[in-house]
Amino acid sequence: MSVSRAIRGVDGVSEKTRAQILKIARDMKYVPNSNARSLAVANSNLIGISLPTFAGEVFADILKGMRRTFDSAGYSSVIDTTEYNPDAELSWVRRLLSWQPAGIILTGLDHRPETVELLRESPIPVLEIWDHTETPIDICVGIDHYKAGQMIGAHAVSLGYRRPAFVSAPRGHDTRADARLEGLRDIFARDCGAAVLSARPETGNSFTTGFEGTAQLLDSASPDIICYLNDHMAFGGLMCCQIRGLSVPEDIGIAGFNQLDLASVLPKTLTTVRTLRRLMGITGATNLLARINGVSVETSKPLPLELVPGETTRLQRS
Amino acid sequence: MSVSRAIRGVDGVSEKTRAQILKIARDMKYVPNSNARSLAVANSNLIGISLPTFAGEVFADILKGMRRTFDSAGYSSVIDTTEYNPDAELSWVRRLLSWQPAGIILTGLDHRPETVELLRESPIPVLEIWDHTETPIDICVGIDHYKAGQMIGAHAVSLGYRRPAFVSAPRGHDTRADARLEGLRDIFARDCGAAVLSARPETGNSFTTGFEGTAQLLDSASPDIICYLNDHMAFGGLMCCQIRGLSVPEDIGIAGFNQLDLASVLPKTLTTVRTLRRLMGITGATNLLARINGVSVETSKPLPLELVPGETTRLQRS
DNA sequence: AAGTTGAACGTTAACGCTAACGTTCATTTT
DNA sequence: AAAATGAACGTTAGCGTTAACGTTCAACTT
Secondary structure (H helix, E strand, O other): OHHHHHHHOOOOOOHHHHHHHHHHHHHOOOOOOHHHHHHHHOOOOEEEEEEOOOOOHHHHHHHHHHHHHHHHOOOEEEEEEOOOOHHHHHHHHHHHHOOOOOEEEEEOOOOOHHHHHHHHHOOOOEEEEEEOOOOOOOEEEEEOHHHHHHHHHHHHHHOOOOOEEEEOOOOOOOHHHHHHHHHHHHHHHHHHOOOOEEEOOOOOOHHHHHHHHHHHHHHHOOOOEEEEOOHHHHHHHHHHHHHOOOOOOOOOEEEOOOOOHHHHHOOOOOEEEEEOHHHHHHHHHHHHHHHHOOOOOOOEEEOOEEEEOOOOOOOOOO | OHHHHHHHOOOOOOHHHHHHHHHHHHHOOOOOOHHHHHHHHOOOOEEEEEEOOOOOHHHHHHHHHHHHHHHHOOOEEEEEEOOOOHHHHHHHHHHHHOOOOOEEEEEOOOOOHHHHHHHHHOOOOEEEEEEOOOOOOOEEEEEOHHHHHHHHHHHHHHOOOOOEEEEOOOOOOOHHHHHHHHHHHHHHHHHHOOOOEEEOOOOOOHHHHHHHHHHHHHHHOOOOEEEEOOHHHHHHHHHHHHHOOOOOOOOOEEEOOOOOHHHHHOOOOOEEEEEOHHHHHHHHHHHHHHHHOOOOOOOEEEOOEEEEOOOOOOOOOO
């Protein structure tokens, strides 16, 4: 026990003994066994995190905010990616639970019923991040993607756009993008009765998806504004317009989402929506830690969105 | 023991008993305890991975390749990012070792001596990925970044460029980029006695670093070709040239690295070097698994590089 | 001198699991 | 009918750690 105390750095060992123990531990290259520790104390200082993907800035930013916060509170985070597959999420949650984590973080709200049941019944705090709902599994921090879509729509309508289109990932892939499209649709339907065309190329990365989706739309219709799942797709779209000799914003408007790094060096500022991803990570992690420590926190925290008007859409109603 | 056997799915229980046990387990919402299991069997099926960062495509690609391979072999991977800080890597390795992982993966070759010592003395297989050396801690799979720099240099020299420059991250941040710069320098020094200027902006993301670095170089000198740490920086540089009214490749050549997704939608193909990151992840993971299973593998596996000539450099010697 | 105190250190059991070995008993072999 | 077999199932101990409680003993109090 003195060894255990010395190594854990708790009281009850004289400085002399502690020094001797630590020296011996070093000499014999002692490595503690976290499994035994976790077994004995019946919990771990792990936070399990589920993300759709490591690709892209969005989740990297959120993750960065979370990890910072957890690290400085002495928690380790273990991460898995689901590649947008709810079954992969479920199996990750099962595996996680077997490690007795201190907390669990899921991305979004689209889970298998079994996942929800499993988590509701366990005493482990759960954070849902990125998306927003008033009825989370436990707590949630995110943005309202439907509202984000409405914001873009309202902006476009106010600038006089009437033939909107949307380029997205394959259906079911990203439910947040679907929610934004819904918001966009509802605004256009309500305010000027216009339908929103959409293109969802099946393959490729964000850039080529944006490019291909735009090509599809331009081939089959003549939208006056195209909104994209994110800034990278919007850039792909921009390149497509450029090749086809369309001027932006004179001939067509382009709007992205997320205000990604790329946009900071474009010759024309991109119309987009700023999302506070780092802050979201920090807020989410902080709230989850509070929950873990038994402090009561807001169940549901929506983060603000900011529409950033840029030079890829008209400056005023034409 | 029958319960243990039934749940683990090993022989020695009748199908009837197994079914009963599994039913009861489900009814009582039994969750296995991995800590106890790992303690009893004195190992875990974890692979610990250390990456510099989650930002950017490069490590996401490598990771994707590795995770695929590990997942299908029944191993879970736990990941940490060091943000290019070797001390963070050391503390991660310490924490990892306390979990008795089946294997450990580090990025690059730049480790604290203590990290190397710790790993050399442990029986746990270690893979160093992304960089290449003949003398790894245990095994390694990667590319020769010095040679990559030489390839770019040789290509530039052959096209008649004589006033080279390089835009990179802050010194010490990315030792691979430093190695590439060395390769570039040595080729230019040897073949035409030209020195390579360099710019290393302190702040910002890849795009702005490329932009700022280019601005610095153009303000203080007149390079005829600028090479970049990666394609994203090269794009930043491209935008800077565009704003200053410089034509590429007529007035200045631009070369990137890594052949990133962005390049696939640019109007001019980017001169770059293709790196097989997904393959690297798969190869690395496969070799590490073999090592874990006691099968002997190549200690040191270099992956091929391919120079991709593009339209951002001259097409032939002018 | 006897009693009290409290820091320093030790003993025990328990965490949940599994390897190794032991027992049971229906079925087959002789 | 007795013996042999082997699948099915049980018992025990140990993995490395820590919570809880027990012991020791120098230093102080009365």
